[in-house]
Amino acid sequence: xxxxxxxxxxxxxxxxxxxxxxxxxxxxxxxxxxxxxxxxxxxxxxxxxxxxxxxxxxxxxxxxxxxxxxxxxxxxxxxxxxxxxxxxxxxxxxxxxxxxxxxxxxxxxxxxxxxxxxxxxxxxxxxxxxxxxxxxxxxxxxxxxxxxxxxxxxxxxxxxxxxxxxxxxxxxxxxxxxxxxxxxxxxxxxxxxxxxxxxxxxxxxxxxxxxxxxxxxxxxxxxxxxxxxxxxxxxxxxxxxxxxxxxxxxxxxxxxxxxxxxxxxxxxxxxxxxxxxxxxxxxxxxxxxxxxxxxxxxxxxxxxxxxxxxxxxxxxxxxxxxxxxxxxxxxxxxxxxxxxxxxxxxxxxxxxxxxxxxxxxxxxxxxxxxxxxxxxxxxxxxxxxxxxxxxxx
Amino acid sequence: xxxxxxxxxxxxxxxxxxxxxxxxxxxxxxxxxxxxxxxxxxxxxxxxxxxxxxxxxxxxxxxxxxxxxxxxxxxxxxxxxxxxxxxxxxxxxxxxxxxxxxxxxxxxxxxxxxxxxxxxxxxxxxxxxxxxxxxxxxxxxxxxxxxxxxxxxxxxxxxxxxxxxxxxxxxxxxxxxxxxxxxxxxxxxxxxxxxxxxxxxxxxxxxxxxxxxxxxxxxxxxxxxxxxxxxxxxxxxxxxxxxxxxxxxxxxx
Numbered sequence: 164x165x166x167x168x169x170x171x172x173x174x175x176x177x178x179x180x181x182x183x184x185x186x187x188x189x190x191x192x193x194x195x196x197x198x199x200x201x202x203x204x205x206x207x208x209x210x211x212x213x214x215x216x217x218x219x220x221x222x223x224x225x226x227x228x229x230x231x232x233x234x235x236x237x238x239x240x241x242x243x244x245x246x247x248x249x250x251x252x253x254x255x256x257x258x259x260x261x262x263x264x265x266x267x268x269x270x271x272x273x274x275x276x277x278x279x280x281x282x283x284x285x286x287x288x289x290x291x292x293x294x295x296x297x298x299x300x301x302x303x304x305x306x307x308x309x310x311x312x313x314x315x316x317x318x319x320x321x322x323x324x325x326x327x328x329x330x331x332x333x334x335x336x337x338x339x340x341x342x343x344x345x346x347x348x349x350x351x352x353x354x355x356x357x358x359x360x361x362x363x364x365x366x367x368x369x370x371x372x373x374x375x376x377x378x379x380x381x382x383x384x385x386x387x388x389x390x391x392x393x394x395x396x397x398x399x400x401x402x403x404x405x406x407x408x409x410x411x412x413x414x415x416x417x418x419x420x421x422x423x424x425x426x427x428x429x430x431x432x433x434x435x436x437x438x439x440x441x442x443x444x445x446x447x448x449x450x451x452x453x454x455x456x457x458x459x460x461x462x463x464x465x466x467x468x469x470x471x472x473x474x475x476x477x478x479x480x481x482x483x484x485x486x487x488x489x490x491x492x493x494x495x496x497x498x499x500x501x502x503x504x505x506x507x508x509x510x511x512x513x514x515x516x517x518x519x520x521x522x523x524x525x526x527x528x529x530x531x532x533x534x535x536x537x538x539x540x541x542x543x544x545x546x547x548x549x550x551x552x553x554x555x556x
Numbered sequence: 557x558x559x560x561x562x563x564x565x566x567x568x569x570x571x572x573x574x575x576x577x578x579x580x581x582x583x584x585x586x587x588x589x590x591x592x593x594x595x596x597x598x599x600x601x602x603x604x605x606x607x608x609x610x611x612x613x614x615x616x617x618x619x620x621x622x623x624x625x626x627x628x629x630x631x632x633x634x635x636x637x638x639x640x641x642x643x644x645x646x647x648x649x650x651x652x653x654x655x656x657x658x659x660x661x662x663x664x665x666x667x668x669x670x671x672x673x674x675x676x677x678x679x680x681x682x683x684x685x686x687x688x689x690x691x692x693x694x695x696x697x698x699x700x701x702x703x704x705x706x707x708x709x710x711x712x713x714x715x716x717x718x719x720x721x722x723x724x725x726x727x728x729x730x731x732x733x734x735x736x737x738x739x740x741x742x743x744x745x746x747x748x749x750x751x752x753x754x755x756x757x758x759x760x761x762x763x764x765x766x767x768x769x770x771x772x773x774x775x776x777x778x779x780x781x782x783x784x785x786x787x788x789x790x791x792x793x794x795x796x797x798x799x800x801x802x803x804x805x806x807x808x809x
Contacts, residue, residue: 179683179686180683181654181681181682181683181686182681182683183610183611183680183681183705184680184704184705184706184707184710184729185611185680185705185707185709185729185732185733185734187683187707187709187710187714188707188709188710188711326614326617326618326621327607327608327617327621332608333608336608336609336610339610340610340611340612340613340734343610343611343732343733343734344732344733344734344737345732346709346732347709347732441659442658443655443658443659444653444654444655444658444681445608445655446608446610447610447681454655454659456659457629457630457631457656457659457660458606458630458655458656458657458658458659458660459606459607459624459656460607460608460655461607
C-alpha cells in the first residue's frame with residue numbers, strides 16, 4: 164500500500180479536486196504540467212541551486228544531546244528554522260515560483276495566516292521580480308504587524324480578507340476568488356499540503372527535500388537511513404508532509420503528527436482536527452475538517468497562528484484514519500513550556516508551531532536507543548511577543 | 557415530466573432569480589418564492605447558505621453570513637419548504653456548496669428534495685467526474701436534475717462532455733469571475749455567446765453572472781434560453797426588504 168497521492172490526487176478516500184468550474188482550467192493546467200516540469204533537469208538544477216545558495220540547504224540534522232539525556236532517548240532536530248526567512252515554508256515557494264515561471268505566469272497570489280508563508284512568497288517574488296499579492300485575514304493583519312511590514316518591504320501588496328471570520332480560512336477563500344477572477348496570468352502559491360489536486364502532492368514534493376536530507380544525514384551519523392520515529396507538527400501539514408515523505412511507505416519508521424489542542428481538545432478552543440474533525444470539503448479538498456453538524460466550517464483556535472487551520476491536508480487525514488500515523492495533540496501550555504525548555508537546554512528558540520512537536524516527550528516515552536527525528540519547522544523570532552506575554556519576560 | 561424540462565420547452569426566454577434562504581430575515585423564504593412566482597419569474601434558485609462560499613463575491617457572501625447568523629440550517633430550510641408545492645408551481649432549484657449536502661447525507665438530501673418537490677440542484681463544487689461516479693444514480697432516483705456550469709475558459713471538449721452529462725439546461729457563467737464581480741457584457745462575452753451558440757448543444761443554456769437589468773437580460777438572452785439574476789436581487793432585498801419584489805422583476809422585462 165502506498166501513502167502517496169494516486170494520479171487523481173486521492174490519498175485513500177481523501178483529496179481530489181472539489182472545485183467550481185471557474186477553477187477547473189487553472190487546476191487542470193497545473194495538473195497536466197506539474198510532474199513533467201518538476202522532472203525537467205533544468206528545473207531540478209535551478210531548484211536545488213536556489214535551495215543551496217539562497218535558502219541555505221542542506222539544513223543541519225543536529226543531535227540534541229541535553230534534550231536526549233533529559234528524555235532518555237536519541238533526539239535529532241532537523242533544523243528547518245535555519246532556512247532563509249526562518250521556516251520550511253520557503254522550500255515550497257521556491258519550487259512554486261519556478262513552476263509559475265515555466266507556466267508563463269506574470270502574477271502571484273498567496274494566502275497567509277501568521278504571515279510566514281506570505282513572507283516566503285513575497286521573498287521569492289522579489290527574487291524573481293514578479294508581482295505579488297498576499298491575502299491575509301483582517302484580524303491576522305492586526306496581530307502579526309512585523310510580518311505585514313516584512314511583506315511590504317519585499318514589495319508585496321497585502322490585501323485584507325474581510326469576509327467570514329477574517330483569518331486564514333477566509334484569506335484562502337479570497338485568494339481562490341482572486342484566482343477565479345484572474346484565471347490566465349496568475350499562479351496561486353498555496354502554502355500548505357491543502358487545496359485541490361495537484362496542490363497537496365506538489366507541495367509535499369517540494370517539501371520532501373526535508374526527509375531526503377534526513378536520510379543521508381542519518382546515514383552519516385547513525386549508519387542507517389531510517390530513524391525509528393519522525394515527529395512533526397501539523398496545521399495544514401506541509402512541514403510534516405516534507406518530514407514524513409520518504410518514510411511514508413517504510414512501515415518500520417513510526418510517523419508522529421502533532422496537532423494543536425489549544426486550550427484543550429474539548430474546550431471549544433482547539434485546532435485538533437483529527438480528534439474533532441469529520442469528513443468534508445474545504446478549499447477544494449475532501450479531508451477531515453472542523454465543522455458544525457450542518458456542514459458550516461468552524462473557526463479553530465491555537466496560540467500558534469500557524470496551526471489554527473480548520474482542516475488538515477488529505478495526506479494527513481489518510482495517515483490518521485488508516486492508522487499509519489500516530490496523532491498526538493498538545494495544548495498551548497504544554498507547547499509553550501516545551502519551547503522554553505529547548506531554549507534552556509539547547510540554545511534554540513523554536514517557533515511555537517515546532518514547540519508542539521517538542522512537547523510530546525513529556526508523556527510519549529521512547530526507548531533509550533530509539534532514534535527520533537523532530538522537524539524543527541521554524542524559529543521563534545516571530546513569536547517573541549507571544550513568549551514575552553506568556554512567560555511575563 | 558420534471559418541471560424544469562417542461563418550462564424549457566416553449567419559446568419564452570427564461571428569467572431565473574437566485575436568493576439566499578434565510579435572508580434578509582430567517583422566515584422570508586416562502587414569501588420571497590411566492591412573490592417571485594406572482595411577478596412572473598420562470599424559475600427560482602434557492603441558495604443554501606454556506607460559511608465559505610468561494611465562488612461568490614461580496615454581495616452573496618454577506619447574505620450567506622447574515623442568513624447563517626439568522627439561524628438558517630439545511631433542516632430548517634426543508635421545514636420552511638415542506639408545503640411550498642401547495643402554493644407554488646414553477647420549477648425550484650436548490651443551489652449551494654457540496655459540504656452541507658454531504659453532511660446532511662446525499663441520499664437523505666435528495667430524498668427530502670423529492671418529498672418537497674424540488675426539481676434540481678446546482679452544486680458548483682461537486683465536480684463532473686465525482687457526480688457521475690458516485691451520485692448520478694441517487695439524483696436520478698429522486699427525479700433531480702443536476703445543473704453544471706461552463707465558463708469562457710471551458711474547453712470545447714469539456715463543454716461537450718458537460719452537455720452529454722446534463723439534462724435540463726447548462727448554467728453558462730458569463731465571465732471568469734465570482735458572482736456580482738462584473739456588471740454588463742463586453743466583446744469577450746459577445747464572442748463567448750457566439751462560440752457557444754455555434755456549438756449546437758443539446759441542452760439549452762441559461763446565462764448567469766453580470767445580469768442586473770433589462771438591458772443585460774436582453775443581451776444575455778439574445779442567443780441563449782434565459783438568464784439568471786442573483787447579486788442584483790440580493791442588493792434589492794438588502795435595500796427594500798421583501799416588499800417591492802414585483803417592481804424589481806417588472807423592470808427586468
